[in-house]
Amino acid sequence: MQEHMAERCDYICVHEDLVQKVAELLPEEEQLYDLADFFKVFADTTRIKILFVLFESEVCVCDLARLLGMNQSAISHQLRILKQSKLVKNRRDGKTVFYSLADDHIKSILGQGMEHINE
Amino acid sequence: MQEHMAERCDYICVHEDLVQKVAELLPEEEQLYDLADFFKVFADTTRIKILFVLFESEVCVCDLARLLGMNQSAISHQLRILKQSKLVKNRRDGKTVFYSLADDHIKSILGQGMEHINE
DNA sequence: TCAATATATGAACATTTATTCATATGTTGA
DNA sequence: TCAACATATGAATAAATGTTCATATATTGA
Numbered sequence: 001m002q003e004h005m006a007e008r009c010d011y012i013c014v015h016e017d018l019v020q021k022v023a024e025l026l027p028e029e030e031q032l033y034d035l036a037d038f039f040k041v042f043a044d045t046t047r048i049k050i051l052f053v054l055f056e057s058e059v060c061v062c063d064l065a066r067l068l069g070m071n072q073s074a075i076s077h078q079l080r081i082l083k084q085s086k087l088v089k090n091r092r093d094g095k096t097v098f099y100s101l102a103d104d105h106i107k108s109i110l111g112q113g114m115e116h117i118n119e
Numbered sequence: 120m121q122e123h124m125a126e127r128c129d130y131i132c133v134h135e136d137l138v139q140k141v142a143e144l145l146p147e148e149e150q151l152y153d154l155a156d157f158f159k160v161f162a163d164t165t166r167i168k169i170l171f172v173l174f175e176s177e178v179c180v181c182d183l184a185r186l187l188g189m190n191q192s193a194i195s196h197q198l199r200i201l202k203q204s205k206l207v208k209n210r211r212d213g214k215t216v217f218y219s220l221a222d223d224h225i226k227s228i229l230g231q232g233m234e235h236i237n238e
Numbered sequence: 239t240c241a242a243t244a245t246a247t248g249a250a251c252a253t254t255t256a257t258t259c260a261t262a263t264g265t266t267g268a
Numbered sequence: 269t270c271a272a273c274a275t276a277t278g279a280a281t282a283a284a285t286g287t288t289c290a291t292a293t294a295t296t297g298a
Contacts, residue, residue: 035164052145071259095272
């Protein structure tokens with residue numbers, strides 16, 4: 001694992017206090033995984049599209065598939081991921097299942113992403 | 120592609136105005152790709168760790184590798200991705216290359232992610 | 239110019255991921 | 269109870285991704 005990992009640069013640029021600061025400020029490994037998983041949810045255009053639709057309205061699975069031009073199964077799989085991340089919630093009304101946003105700051109997160117790429 | 124895609128739900132839940140709104144508000148396909156790519160950068164614990172270190176200080180590649188306990192090549196590959204996304208910048212000083220943050224709102228984006236997972 | 243050091247990069251490999259297909263589950267109305 | 273419809277899900281497949289290894293490039297000091 002550390003084959004190519006120099007034990008120390010000749011040119012020392014890291015001071016001891018930085019090593020300590022990093023040790024203090026780096027979140028726990030588990031939290032880093034959760035954080036990466038959270039951003040993974042936004043890292044797919046299908047899921048982003050679903051969220052954009054849900055900004056406008058609660059929608060059923062079938063209509064989501066139709067609106068996005070994809071098959072029902074693909075949408076269902078992605079909705080499961082969105083639900084597991086607690087970004088959407090659903091309610092059943094007869095045969096139909098309606099999905100809606102479960103979190104208020106989704107729009108703001110996507111907005112920040114948009115800001116960054118439009119520079 | 121649309122094998123299992125119902126042409127229309129029996130139970131109509133999408134009104135025409137929603138179809139139109141979605142057509143208006145959904146960003147262009149290219150922008151959606153850029154947006155997904157942007158979030159992909161945050162979707163990996165190694166890159167998140169690198170960003171956390173850079174919050175504290177400008178650091179050289181060798182020291183990043185040492186601080187994170189990974190080999191130099193892995194770090195270098197990830198730094199390239201971060202640089203392509205314009206999240207970090209670098210400067211060369213002799214043999215050493217120093218990396219630092221290139222964007223102010225990285226902290227705020229990661230912060231929002233942290234907020235969401237700590238609920 | 240040459241050896242030593244720091245960083246970058248291409249190829250290979252293992253793992254993860256999104257979509258599709260087939261089918262299961264759940265609900266309604268007849 | 270049964271057919272029809274809406275949704276969910278497991279397995280298979282293709283594509284994308286992160287790390288490692290080997291090696292290339294770049295810089296310095298002798």
